[in-house]
Amino acid sequence: MDTYTVAVTSVRQITHDVLGIRTEKPDSFRFTSGQATELAICKNGWQEIKRPFTFTCIPSDDYLEFMIKIYPAHKGVTQELSKIKVNEQLLIGDAWGAISYGGPGLFIAGGAGITPFISIFRQLATENRLAGNRLLFANKTRADIILEAELNHLLQTNIVHVLSEETSPEYKIGFITADLISENIPPGSRKVYVCGPPPMMDAVLAYCRQLGIADTAITVEI
Numbered sequence: 296m297d298t299y300t301v302a303v304t305s306v307r308q309i310t311h312d313v314l315g316i317r318t319e320k321p322d323s324f325r326f327t328s329g330q331a332t333e334l335a336i337c338k339n340g341w342q343e344i345k346r347p348f349t350f351t352c353i354p355s356d357d358y359l360e361f362m363i364k365i366y367p368a369h370k371g372v373t374q375e376l377s378k379i380k381v382n383e384q385l386l387i388g389d390a391w392g393a394i395s396y397g398g399p400g401l402f403i404a405g406g407a408g409i410t411p412f413i414s415i416f417r418q419l420a421t422e423n424r425l426a427g428n429r430l431l432f433a434n435k436t437r438a439d440i441i442l443e444a445e446l447n448h449l450l451q452t453n454i455v456h457v458l459s460e461e462t463s464p465e466y467k468i469g470f471i472t473a474d475l476i477s478e479n480i481p482p483g484s485r486k487v488y489v490c491g492p493p494p495m496m497d498a499v500l501a502y503c504r505q506l507g508i509a510d511t512a513i514t515v516e517i
C-alpha cells in the first residue's frame with residue numbers, strides 16, 4: 296500500500312464540531328466517490344496513528360477534501376486534527392471502501408455518516424444523474440447538520456431531515472423508523488445505502504429486513 300504526504304491547503308469550520316480540511320492531491324492518486332483512506336498526521340508521535348476518513352471531494356477535483364467530526368474527549372487523531380494549520384502535512388494511504396453508487400435509491404445517513412454520500416451526490420450532480428435518489432438524514436439538532444444548504448440545494452424535495460433533540464417545523468422529530476424508510480424509498484427502486492453510527496446502523500438494517508429489502512440491495516461499509 297502506498298503512502299502519500301499531502302500538505303493542508305485550507306481548513307474551514309463546517310459545523311460546531313466538524314472541520315472541512317482540503318489538501319493537495321498527488322498526481323497519481325485515484326479514488327471513487329464513497330471511498331475512504333487511512334489518514335495520519337505527519338508530526339512527531341502521530342505518524343503511525345491512522346484513522347479512516349472519507350473523501351468528500353469528487354475524483355475530478357484537483358484537491359482532496361475531508362469533513363471530520365472532532366471528538367475532544369478521545370484525545371486522539373480528531374482532537375489533534377482540530378489544531379491543524381494550512382501547510383502542515385497529513386499522511387494518507389490508497390483509497391478503499393465498500394460504498395459506491397450502484398443506481399438510484401434511498402440514502403440513509405446519521406451525522407458524519409453523510410460523508411461518502413456527499414461525494415456521491417456531488418459526482419451525480421456533475422453528471423446530471425441525481426434524479427431518483429432520496430436522502431433521509433438523521434442528526435441531533437439543526438446545528439449538527441453537515442452541509443445542510445448544499446444538500447438541500449442538490450436534492451431539492453428529495454431530502455428529509457430527522458432531528459432527535461430539536462423540534463423545528465419541516466424537520467421530522469425522533470429517530471429513523473421503518474415507516475420513514477418505507478415512505479421514502481423512491482418509486483421503482485429498492486436500493487438502500489446506509490452510513491452512520493453503529494446503533495443507527497443496527498436499527499436501520501433491522502428495519503430494512505422487516506420491510507423485506509434484500510441484503511443484496513443494501514450498501515453499507517463492511
Ligand SMILES: Cc1cc2nc3c(=O)[nH]c(=O)nc-3n(C[C@H](O)[C@H](O)[C@H](O)COP(=O)(O)OP(=O)(O)OC[C@H]3O[C@@H](n4cnc5c(N)ncnc54)[C@H](O)[C@@H]3O)c2cc1C
Pocket residue numbers: 331346347348349350361362363364365366368369370371372373374392407410411516
Ligand atoms: C470507513 C470509515 C470512514 C469514516 N469516515 C469519516 C469521515 O469522513 N468523517 C468523520 O468525521 N468520521 C469518519 N469516520 C469515523 C472516524 O474514523 C472516527 O471518528 C475517528 O477514527 C476517531 O478518531 P480519534 O482518534 O479522534 O478517536 P478514537 O479512535 O475513537 O478514540 C481514541 C481513543 O479515545 C478513547 N475513547 C473512545 N471513545 C471515547 C469516549 N466516548 N470518551 C472518551 N474516550 C474515548 C479510546 O481509548 C480510544 O482508543 C469513518 C470511519 C470509518 C470506519
